[in-house]
Amino acid sequence: AQDVHGDLDHVLMTTEQIQDTIKDLAAQIDRDYEGKDVLLVAVLKGAVMVMADLSRALHSHVTLDFMAVSSYGSGTQSSGVVRILKDLDADLMGRHVLIVEDIIDSGLTLSWLKTNLESRGPASVEICAFLRKPEAMKVEIDVKYVGQDIPNEFVVGYGLDFDEKYRNLDFIGTLAPHVYS
Ligand code: PRP
Numbered sequence: 745a746q747d748v749h750g751d752l753d754h755v756l757m758t759t760e761q762i763q764d765t766i767k768d769l770a771a772q773i774d775r776d777y778e779g780k781d782v783l784l785v786a787v788l789k790g791a792v793m794v795m796a797d798l799s800r801a802l803h804s805h806v807t808l809d810f811m812a813v814s815s816y817g818s819g820t821q822s823s824g825v826v827r828i829l830k831d832l833d834a835d836l837m838g839r840h841v842l843i844v845e846d847i848i849d850s851g852l853t854l855s856w857l858k859t860n861l862e863s864r865g866p867a868s869v870e871i872c873a874f875l876r877k878p879e880a881m882k883v884e885i886d887v888k889y890v891g892q893d894i895p896n897e898f899v900v901g902y903g904l905d906f907d908e909k910y911r912n913l914d915f916i917g918t919l920a921p922h923v924y925s
């Protein structure tokens with residue numbers, strides 16, 4: 745992708761580590777959903793890379809759907825008050841729903857989303873988050889599948905952005921402080 749050396753501090757996950765993690769997650773999910781159809785729900789835009797890779801690594805029968813939400817509140821902090829910009833196409837009644845996210849930061853977005861999807865009559869709703877920042881979480885959420893827990897640093901790449909940039913990096917890195925301060 746682009747030359748971003750000066751913008752990054754260090755590499756957190758290489759392409760190879762990302763793909764190994766995807767394989768591990770897919771194996772767990774395949775085992776747990778054996779014989780079931782799974783509806784994968786990704787939250788735009790950060791989760792698109794995880795969705796693309798995870799869905800292709802799975803052997804289970806899957807359907808893909810996408811949602812766009814916006815959390816009210818200022819700047820980079822999410823407030824927990826969420827507005828749906830694009831809803832799912834799928835009817836969730838009786839479906840096994842697996843929410844696919846790139847990262848859990850405060851957890852406020854997912855906490856709201858899980859409750860929202862659970863109100864639509866699904867057979868189950870679980871969460872797969874590629875990254876999680878335990879130190880940043882403000883609410884308790886039951887996350888069934890976690891790729892990797894990471895420190896509370898600003899991370900970009902593999903779908904994760906800062907100001908809409910760096911999403912297309914094929915690795916995950918931490919942003920150098922001079923970029924955001
Ligand atoms: C980011 C990230 C998660 C959410 C996590 O999305 O992709 O969806 O924030 O934050 P939280 O745990 O504090 O709620 P963002 O709102 O930046 O939109 P994006 O996916 O389009 O980048």
Ligand code: MN
Pocket residue numbers: 787788789790791
């Ligand atoms: Mn997101």
Ligand code: MG
Pocket residue numbers: 790904905
């Ligand atoms: Mg973002």
